[in-house]
Amino acid sequence: MKYLILIQSNPRSLAAWEKMSDDERMAFGRDHRRLSERMADEGVLVVSEGLADHSLSKWVSVRDGGTISSDGPYAEVKEHLAGFYLIDTPSLDEAIAWAARVPDARYTEVEVRPVLDMSGWEF
């Protein structure tokens, strides 16, 4: 089953980051990289990415057939997605075990969400 591990950026995570020493920041980044490598080695990684700053987002909509792209009205939002790991594991327990190894879980928390599959129960 596929699970998405979501990492949010919010005032608490920013405060934790501010307090980290240079060595701690290095360990943080290194552990993210090692986790990706480990997931790939063990055959569970689908994709993992870190996202650019929220201020670089564009908000896209289509009205009357025309595309409108703007910087968006949501610049003051306090929490936004900072990165994710999409993994494929046999069960939720294993997905949780992987999530526990995300460095952010040591400072704030990370979210594990099941991805919908295409199975269907006929009755």
Place this chain on the structure above:
Amino acid sequence: MVEDLLRTSAPQVLAAVARRYGDFDAAEDAVQEALFAASRQWPADGIPDNPVAWLIRVASRRLIEIVRNERARRRREESLLQDPIACVRGDDELTLLLLCCHPALTPPAQVALTLRAVGGLSTAEIARALLIPEKTVGQRISRAKQRLRDVGAKFTLPGDLEARLPGVRQTLYLIFNEGSTASSGSALHRVELSAEAIRLTRQLRALRPEDGEVAGLLALMLLTDARRPARTREDGALVPLAEQDRALWDRDFIAEGVALITDALRRYAVGPFQVQAAIAAVHDEAPSAAETDWPQILELYRLLAALAPGPMVTLNRIVALAEVDGPAAGLRALDAAELDHYRVAAVRAHLLERAGDLGAAREEYRRAARLTLSLPERRYLEARVARLA
């Protein structure tokens, strides 16, 4: 045409090469390369008179090159070259399947290794079928082979053959179900895993013709796959059995599945796959939903609950019970069962709707739509909410 021939030849070739040289890991790599060479040469040069022999020859040559590159094995080289393989033995394919479904491997590893080594699929094809990256599949396969080496698994028919067969059947059923699970995305250039599972189970049945549960498994796959054309709407929403257009069901699959399961139930000790196939057969043979033989289905679910209990079996039994004794009886049974499963809400919603309690049904459908892990189910449940609004 060439592709089909390569796939059917793959397990024979691998089995023969692995048996001869005793090195499953290297043999598997060598056979992959031979298959690749054939896929490029045969369409241009024509198919050789004996394709399996051609593939064994090319794979053996490649294996020897691999072995030659490993200095430690240099001394074995001469004896290898002197004795080319002549034949494929019947037991080899079964040995290969058992090795790929080895209990030391995780289910995803068994699936990937079986599809490649027995199914003859490339890593890229498996990746597209499972909707995961090629590199991830490659890692699963190489880790699986490493694991087999670590536990000392050998390319020989195990002594506890009967005890190992349930694991093989389970892996094949898992491949079949992956076919209906990972079916989002483009169908173009994608191997149908359900069709692949049916093909592999036919092979197993040819090797174990007196195994009632293999017959039951094949029948179950055919009788389930027969309904696939009617199972989803264009927007991906699930169509429940009662609302499916039965004219779309595959009559050939149904006829084959019914014949298989009828024969198996007469001749062998009953098992969970046979009972599930029997239930599917009762549904598939009903001319309309209203004419379904629910009392028989209820009996079969009671039998299945005794043979292989589980929350889904209980839920299905309750659905059948409600069809026989009415929705109130179903709701009582559902409360009594105290199940912890996300599909409980869907069943309760369905039973409440049948009982005429539309307000409560709508709330349960809404809850069920939030709890489901399946996209087609969620669309169906949301449509139900809208219909009762």
